[in-house]
Amino acid sequence: MTVLPAITKDTRIGWIGTGVMGLSMCGHLMAAGHPATVFNRTQAKAEPLLAKGAAWAESPRAVAEASEVVFTIVGYPDDVRRVYFEPDGVLAGLAPGKVAVDMTTTSPSLAVEIDAAARRKGAHALDAPVSGGDVGAKNAALSIMVGGEAAVFEAVRPLFERLGRIIALQGAAGCGQHTKMCNQIVIAGSMIGVCESLLYATRAGLDPQAMLGAISKGAAGCWSLENLAPRILKGDFAPGFMIDHFVKDMGIALEESRRMGLALPGLTLVNGLYAEAARCGFGREGTQALFLALQRMAQA
Incomplete structure (x- = not known):
């Protein structure tokens, strides 16, 4: 018989990755009363949660051992692999019946691999990447795209509801990540349009604020x-979502599309522009800093 956690306000949660997104997301679960155990490569980034009562763990394995549901949201697929599969990783501490939820945007094949490893231990895994950026994380207004077993998804849903407004099971393991790739493909196209429209407005002598007011509620919205x-x-290029991470996501989408025999020329173009933005030194800025790279290209 499949053992699933019964989520109550006393359910112990673990959180690995307390960066721009994870800090707010874990905070929402703690605010709902859930005891939390946290780990981050840099402990200082977890201090706001520790100050609110979270317990610190020395490894991802220790987080899993102390928690009934473990959430991870780190940077890159290699980070996910280390967090889960190293000797002091999540899977080493994941007992039967426990659930690991990876909210990192990573490769669908890695999500399938984690799911299979969890099953072998009598535990469960969901891939649940999100969309909405830092604003969505702070406001608990994320869109959460989930892959995994329906029963596990329903068991964890009360926790997801503390983090997002749109929560949907997309299919089996890996399908959450595939859905996130669709999301990133759309964003890639919209971001180039947003940045180039502002460049055009500036060169044409328009008031950019007035222009945005005119087009944002119409078909371009x-x-x-x-x-x-x-x-x-406002000149605010701080990351809600970093260019380096977006380049990573587009790379995953292009790799998956090649595997499926699918050509995506638009995504290929935007990926190249963002890669150039990273080479220009904007990789740690938000995705909106594509504007700066395009501005530089326009002036060259």
């Missing part, structure tokens, strides 16, 4: 136009 275009106009 999109999340990036509403949330990131105003940041560009």
Whole structure:
């Protein structure tokens, strides 16, 4: 018989990865009353959670041992692999019936691998990447795309509901990650449009604020136009989501598309532009910093 956790306000959660997104997300679960055990490569980044009562663990394995549901949200697929599969990783501490939820955007094949490893231990895994950036994380308004068993998804849903507004099971293990790739493909196209429209408006002598007011509620309206275009106009290029991470995501999508025999010329173009932005030194800035790279290209 499959053992699943019964989520109550006393359910012990673990959180690995307390960066721009994870800090707010773990904070929401703690605010709902869940005792939390946390780990981050740099302990200082977890201090706001520790100050609120979270317990510190010395390894991902220790987090898993102390928790009933373990969440991870780290940087790159290699980081996910280390966090789960190293001797002091999550899987080493994941007892039967426990659940590991990876919210990192990573490769679908790695999500399938984690799911299989968890099953061998009598435990469970979900891949649950998110969309909504730092604003969505802070406001508990994320879109959460989940892959895994339906029963496990339903068991964990009360925790997801503390983090997001749109929560949907997309299919078996890996399908959450495939859905996130679809999300990133759309964002890639919309971001180039947002940045080039602002460059055009500036060169044409328009008031960019007035221009945005005119187009943002019409057919051109999109999340990036509403949330990131105003940041560009304010000169705010701080990362809600870093260019380096976006280049990683587009690379995964292109790799998956090649595996499926699918050509995506638009994504290939935008990936090249973002890779150039990273080479220009904007890799640690937010995705809206593509504007700076395009501005530099336009002036060359």
